[in-house]
Amino acid sequence: MKGAAVAIASVSPATGEVLKTFDPMPEDRIDAALDRAMGGFDKVRHLSFKERGEWMRALADLLDDERDEIAALMTTEMGKTLAAAKAEVTKCAYACRFYAGRSAGFLADEPADPAAVGAHLAYAHYQPLGPVLAIMPWNFPLWQVMRFAAPALMAGNVGLLKHASNVPQTALRLEDLFKRAGFPEGAFQTLLIGSDAVERVLTDDRVRAATLTGSEAAGRSVAAIAGRALKKTVLELGGSDPFVVMPSADLDRAAQVAATSRCLNNGQSCISAKRFIVHADAYDAFAEAFVGRMSAMTLGDPMASDTDVGPLATEQGRTDVEEQVADAREKGARVLCGGERPDRPGWWYPPTVVAGITPEMRMWSEEVFGPVAGLYKVGSYDEAVAVANDTTFGLGANAWTTDPGEQEQFVADLESGQVFLNGMTTSYPELPFGGVKNSGYGRELSAHGIREFCNLKTVWVA
Template structure:
């Protein structure tokens, strides 16, 4: 795949870039290793000062970087600006909290005495250069939620971004450089996916994090496992959106639309499978379909646009295949379902009902504005259908019944349960999944400690 900016709204190639050669990659690896030796000893206060400066610069750049993201991958420009603002907020959060999150921990005094020590503590130390393999769908946020905690912990970052967002990738390196971080603290590697394995096998690279597809996750995890290197993986999702009889149906349906089509439906944590109790199924379906039909689809640079094009022609083709397979197998199209005429990689907001387990769309992730509706008879069937997926990233449940909430929290196989609201990430809360959605956690204290050497310090009596 070429490293290029191709406007999804028109299919026009705007900029192309040459992949870095072996000499440049080696130079950057040497620089990362050398920078880490000194950066790891910097004070938290100094790292926080630099991170706050980067956040301020990002706020100043919000309009420009928003347009770049929209031009590169097609998200509505309002959402692009909101993504930049969220990144700046999270950078400040880590700047303000990292020192406390990584403070030395003192074990219970009785345990210290029992071990024969005069004193003991647990200290968090940075690992070194961390390779981040990142996707195009949230081209700023996916990187910042790795970079902010990693840099605040004293690590340095090497970014291999998706090949269709090179301008955003280069912007990120420039952002940290302008903020005053040492040269080599954060570097972008303009490389294709074929170059990742050799870099990950390099002894100077200590760990890796990947957000992306399941095949990409398997490939990185396999190499990292062979090299015995720590990895964090955030892969696909097919999140359930459960609606029970006690729910506020109007609100649940309204938010369901946003939960499905955020980022043009190209989000791992977007709600994708809408599992609705039979007592409220018809009322919910009517409101939900009406909301999907009312969305404004168009030029992503237009302020009024709510749904733009998919990021790639292949992505649209993959989505069409899932929809066509479902329809051929008996699914009912309640709205959308057909590719529009004209330029760009657009696909209409679509709702499918009468889904069966034999359809591909039941097992595979739909990366675009396509929702599937399931009718369920009771709580047990709801849990069964919600868990009937190879993924387990997040989940949404709508109910006012506390006993049902307890059941969902206990039994849903997911990294998050969002009650009466849609899934969203926040720097204070851990983010990640189970099953084929990956392992490890990003964000919060859990995320910043993922790439730390958790060190026991023991002093004899």
């Protein structure tokens, strides 16, 4: 993952003020961290699930006890509403307890038929790989990390976190939480490094695998580096999720969920619905309800309890969204609400609905990472599926219909890692999470997620 060194700094998205800066770790400190990771792995891998689970439950308790403080730190660094940040901390605590209680079962030996293979005993056995480099984004600065770390450490691996350069205080707080929960030295460490140092860490023999949530370009870079080094990777690279509405749907409920999904995390969520594909027979009623709900969203101080949408996390992110909307408008699209930045310090952009998107517009093929919805009218089920699948991404998909036959068809026909029917796409520790096509490969969460960074060893006994 090449590129120029990026400043490691907390910058308030609400004001643009630089709050705190950090120097990148020098080479000798990176080497020392990798040595600690190997030492931590030698300890963690030999402990029982019960022992690791006690630390993981202690971590959950710390998250619950310090929820408000941790949430305020996330809001300060990346601008999500305080209510959303508190919910994120609570979700992380739940995931810790989930894996503390279920990992032994997820990684239990899997017996085979010994007679079929000419053995007295035969089974598959899961073992951890070692230190795993986690390259994580800023949009869910706690949850993105924890959904990797909880299963990986419960499996006996250790974590090396290279977090996004605009959330360094959250990254350091995570390392502190793991230490205070009782995990041994080297079990979880934050590396304050820029993207220019990723290749040096990933190719080091002490690092055994990597996981990345981020942009398609970052995923290609990390996959190429890891491929040359023959190291396992899991990639989640974003999405441009369809939200299909058919005539039988509950249109008021669909419009409510559509607005909530599009504005979740200030519009900066990979699995938020982004392209709203509506059958012509339902289009007018849905569009009116949807635009009304988007227009009613409160844009304001992310610390305030009545705020629905805060600022975008970075100035470049706001610029990207503005340019995508401007491109659509210049090529004939209609902006039904929003579309103009407010005149105030910080990186604000209002909830926006753009109709009449056509293939030559950037919004047709690009992910829009802000509270901007593309609205599409289609004339049939087949056209809806064609538009939904006309994207290089395949992370999540959402369809609204009460017709059982259509529901079955959508599950079969939508090209995505997840399909949610008549409800908002989200992630749960109980369900596998990941995508297809350019949204990446591998799975996080559930039993599938904890097995990604394990060696599945065949055991045959005469």
